[in-house]
Amino acid sequence: MKRAIVMGGSYAGLFAARVLSDYAEDVVVIEPxxxxxxxxxxxxxxxxxxxxxxxxxxxxxxxxxxGITGEMVKGGARLGEGDDVQFYLDGRLKAPVAGARMLGATRPFLEQRLRGRVAALENVRLIPARVTGLVLRQGRVAGVSTAAGSKASETFEAELTVDAMGRTSPLEDWLVHHGWDQAPVDRMRIDLGYATAAFHRGDELGSTVIAHSSPGPAGDYQPTLTEPGALAAVEGERWSVVLAGYAEHRPGPEREEFLRRMRRCVDPIRTVADSCTMIGDVKTYRFVESRRRVHSRLSRFPGGLIVVGDALASVNPVYGQGLTLAALAANALGAHLRTAPTVEDPAWAYFRLVETVVDAAWQLSTAADLAQPHVTGPYPRGYRVQKWVADRLTEASVRDAAVNARYMGVVNMELPPKALTEPRFLARAARVLLSN
Ligand SMILES: Cc1cc2nc3c(=O)[nH]c(=O)nc-3n(C[C@H](O)[C@H](O)[C@H](O)COP(=O)(O)OP(=O)(O)OC[C@H]3O[C@@H](n4cnc5c(N)ncnc54)[C@H](O)[C@@H]3O)c2cc1C
Structure with missing residues (x-):
């Protein structure tokens, strides 16, 4: 390709730009x-x-x-391995997973390194402007118009245009304006609240990098046994601590209340509340619903147009899937481009590919969300049986390292959800439950 345009230069846009830099002479990332x-x-x-x-x-x-992990670790991020990464369920520490690794870094720190790498690519330009509309010609997106402050609006022509404008992307409105249909949307209302605060970090937790605690079947997925939350050792010798809650249990911005809730969490989070000083304010965020756009249900779609990241699917953040989905969408784009398609045609093959990944993430997150009493569906067929089996597997994953390794493989999106239905695995989980 001569030129590809990426609308939006956040995590998904940067990943897409990296992939496109292998296929286009000129990659233009437009980010206001x-x-x-x-x-x-x-x-x-x-x-x-x-x-x-x-x-x-x-x-x-x-x-x-x-090499980006090493770069980040040099800059102060932490890489947790083995016991440094701890997952708790209903307050109980889960069996360790051999080879588990997790990065402790804030999102801005990670994204800035990514931006630096992408900006250094010879054929990528980052343009500070806002995309204001699409240029459509002969059934395909042929470019975009942009605005930047008081500068006259500019038009960029391209063979391929990527929507990476996030959850509130205006793409659908623009398509309707040009006579196209909106992509059907699946939704699940979850009414989630998030709150994050930073703390000075000393050696109060030894080598711990990540501690994550969620409610499970023993407490009927309610914060009765322990508060749900997580901490990560991040750059700048800080702990980043997040608390989450649904509906009337959403955490607020009050510092004292945040600390009180931390003290109802698992040991590592409680220790940080008791021994470390909070830095700055508690930042809150409300996430009302998970949603995904399903392009394969459309009968027509303009050519030369790709959708990635949250613009495609934005799911309950407590399962930590968003950044990984953004990267996997860029991967799907790379796999699609490797087949040398006519990029001016509708990218049905891309959408089919990326939907297999989104399906897996959606299945996992919505199945877990439906366990919340305030979430009212839609329930998939056979939900009660699925939940019964999932509860038993979850319980077995607390007790047995092999069951937990596969369970976490699915949670970490390394394995598809169907890996949890293989007969030999189910038999092992059953033996674990029957043995104690
Ligand atoms: C509370 C919360 C916690 C989360 N925690 C996690 C987690 O632990 N792990 C994880 O993997 N994911 C997590 N996520 C999800 C993650 O934040 C998103 O999946 C990720 O930000 C998606 O990246 P994106 O680039 O698609 O969209 P965004 O990051 O939203 O970026 C969209 C970009 O588009 C730009 N844009 C908008 N309009 C225009 C326009 N007209 N022209 C040009 N550019 C435009 C914006 O300026 C922005 O830079 C969390 C989300 C939330 C809400």
Whole structure:
């Protein structure tokens, strides 16, 4: 290709730009937000919340940006291995997973390194402007129009245009304006609240890098046994601590209340509340619903157009899938381009490919969300049986390292959900439950 355009230069846009740099002479990333020295920007408020990178997301990060983990660790991020990474369920520490690794870094720190790598690519340009509309010609997207402050609006022509404008992407409105249909949307209302705070970090938790605690079947997925939350050792000798809650249990911005809730969490989080000083304010975020756009249900779609990241699917963040989904969508784009398609045609093959990944993430997150009493569906067929089996597997994963390894493989998006239905695995889980 001569030129590809990426609308939006956050996590998904940067990944897409990296992949496109192998296929286009000129890759133009258009992003209006002045990210600033702290890497927070103004238009993506979730950057203030603790972000965990699943194992598959980490693998993709190193695949496309080799050596970036080492670079981050040199800059103060922490890489947790083995016992440094702790998962608790209903307050009980889960069996350790051999070879588990997780990065402790804030989202701005991670994204700034990514941006630096992408900006250094010879054929990628980052343009500070806002996309204001699409240029459509003969059934395909032929480019975009942009605005930047008081500068006259500019038009960029391209063979391929990628929507990476996040959850509130205006793409659907633009398509309707040009006479196309909106992609059907699946939704699940979850009414989630998030709150993140930073603390000075000393050696109070030894080598711990990640501690994550969630409610499970023993407490009927309610915060009765322990508060759900997580902490990560991040750059700048800090702990980043997040608390989550649904409906009337959403955490607020009050510091004292945040500390009180931390003291109802598992040991590591309680210890940080008792021994470390909070830095700055508690930042909150409300996430009302998970949603995904399903392009394969459309009968017509313009050519030369790809959708990635949250613009495609934005799921309950407590399962930490968003960054990994963004990377896997870029991967799907790479796999699609490797087949040398006519990029001016509708990218049905891309959408089919990426939907297999989104399906897996959606299945996992919505199945877990439906366990919440305030979530009212839609329930898939056979939900009660599925939940019964899932509860038993979850219980077995607390007790047995082999069951937990596969369970976490699915949670980390390294294995598809169907890996949890293989007869030999189910038999092992059953033996674990019957033996004690
Ligand atoms: C509270 C919370 C916690 C989360 N925690 C995790 C986690 O632990 N792990 C994880 O993997 N994921 C997590 N996520 C999900 C993750 O934040 C998203 O999946 C990720 O930000 C998606 O990246 P994106 O690039 O698609 O969208 P965004 O990051 O939202 O970026 C969209 C970009 O598009 C730009 N844009 C918008 N309009 C225009 C326009 N007209 N022209 C040009 N550019 C435009 C914006 O300025 C922005 O830079 C969390 C999300 C939330 C809400």
């Amino acid at each position: 937000d002045d990210i600033g020295d702290d890497g927070l920007g103004r238009r993506t408020p979730q950057r203030q919340q603790l972000h965990a990178l699943l194992a598959m997301g980490h693998t993709q990060l190193e695949r496309w940006f080799p």
